[in-house]
Amino acid sequence: MRAMKELTGVTRERFEREVVPGYEPVVMRGVVAHWPLVAQGRAGLEPCLQYLMGFDAGTPVDAVLAKPDAVRAFTYKPELDGFNFMRDKRPYAALFEQLWRYSHFPDPPSLAAQSALVSEALPGLAQANVCPLLDAQVAPRIWIGNRATVPAHFDDSHNIACVAAGKRRFTLLPPQCAPLLYLGPPDHAPTPAPMSVVPDLHRADAVKFPRVSEALAQAHVAELEPGDAIYIPPLWFHQVEALAPHLNILVNYWWRPEAAPGRPDDLHPAAMRLAMLALRHLPDGEREGWRALFGHYVFGARGEQLAHIPEGQRHLFGDVDAARDAQIRDDLATQLKR
Incomplete structure (x- = not known):
């Protein structure tokens, strides 16, 4: 200690x-x-x-x-x-x-x-x-x-x-x-x-x-x-x-800071639980594949790793305004209701 x-x-x-x-x-x-x-x-x-x-x-x-x-x-x-x-x-x-x-x-x-x-x-x-x-x-x-x-x-x-x-x-x-x-x-x-x-x-x-x-x-x-x-x-x-x-x-x-102007920064625990639910049934090899992709898409893709994409075309890799944030949430909610 x-x-x-x-x-x-x-x-x-x-x-x-x-x-x-x-x-x-x-x-x-x-x-x-x-x-x-x-x-x-x-x-x-x-x-x-x-x-x-x-x-x-x-x-x-x-x-x-x-x-x-x-x-x-x-x-x-x-x-x-x-x-x-x-x-x-x-x-x-x-x-x-x-x-x-x-x-x-x-x-x-x-x-x-x-x-x-x-x-x-x-x-x-x-x-x-x-x-x-x-x-x-x-x-x-x-x-x-x-x-x-x-x-x-x-x-x-x-x-x-x-x-x-x-x-x-x-x-x-x-x-x-x-x-x-x-x-x-x-x-x-x-x-x-x-x-x-x-x-x-x-x-x-x-x-x-x-x-x-x-x-x-x-x-x-x-x-x-x-x-x-x-x-x-x-x-x-x-x-x-x-x-x-x-x-x-x-x-x-x-x-917490705002995720986007007018949008609460509130998805972290839900994202973790959803990932546990979505990946729990996969074999170990595929789970390790998702670990690698999470490492890139969620935690790693910044700075020089995005230099190949023009700033205006980075979409979810880039800044997300309130309207786009709301659209993505709606899309995810629709998928979860299937």
């Missing part, structure tokens, strides 16, 4: 010039230390929850509850035939009351409300706690709970995650570690993101999961305090441990 890169005094200009293009995780100390939410988080569980209740719209949010155990992870059941937690929807008032009660237990269940859209659940909170690194239209989400772990998984979006209360440990691994992480099926995971079946990489059973040690040799690890933020590049695996026993709050921002 290695320590994660850390920066202080990060401005938006430095973030866009230095952090995002580097395609590696970066801890940005103190970026949101000015937030009122951070001040309330430092004050303690009750003041922080009272502050949040001042923004509560009463909207039910997704909540998960798991029995206490040594790992405290929201993960698969041992046989992978389900998950080890219950999921329901409840208003923040009920969740906060339960967190307060659990704060008096020596070993409480793990409870969290995950990925609630701030504008819907806590209107006004985002305006009172502004991320200085992003445009206001990048919608924040909030994660509130006690001590728990989310196993290693990846997202296809850029991500800034800001610790507002408690403490979190982040373990990040590059996408190339995928074969070492014992990933579950992409269409059967505890969250919408594909996830490792290993509940906690740092406590992995070396006999059952021997490749994890090789993955951890490439891991970047950091602990964040209130006011700190981390940039997680797209496709980097991340295990996130909420460490404070009673209250941990994270506010995160996911975003």
Whole structure:
């Protein structure tokens, strides 16, 4: 394992010039230390929850509850035939009351409300706690709970995650570690993101999961305090441990650039699942042929490799405007309906 890169005094200009293009995780100390939410988080569980209740719209949010155990992870059941937690929807008032009660237990269940859209659940909170690194239209989400772990998984979006209360440990691994992480099926995971079946990489059973040690040799690890933020590049695996026993709050921002003017950049997970479906039945030799063609058409055909085609005649090899993007999507949708 290695320590994660850390920066202080990060401005938006430095973030866009230095952090995002580097395609590696970066801890940005103190970026949101000015937030009122951070001040309330430092004050303690009750003041922080009272502050949040001042923004509560009463909207039910997704909540998960798991029995206490040594790992405290929201993960698969041992046989992978389900998950080890219950999921329901409840208003923040009920969740906060339960967190307060659990704060008096020596070993409480793990409870969290995950990925609630701030504008819907806590209107006004985002305006009172502004991320200085992003445009206001990048919608924040909030994660509130006690001590728990989310196993290693990846997202296809850029991500800034800001610790507002408690403490979190982040373990990040590059996408190339995928074969070492014992990933579950992409269409059967505890969250919408594909996830490792290993509940906690740092406590992995070396006999059952021997490749994890090789993955951890490439891991970047950091602990964040209130006011700190981390940039997680797209496709980097991340295990996130909420460490404070009673209250941990994270506010995160996911975003992607536009694929074409007015067209969302949203096809990556669908493209991967479609490729798995389309190529799964082929013999090994033909699958290797498709691997080579994907390497060229999807990842390799740039610069000098396209010099033989006039720029105005590159079609899908070149720039795609919104109209052409829409036409291609429609063509693909028609083929999928056959």
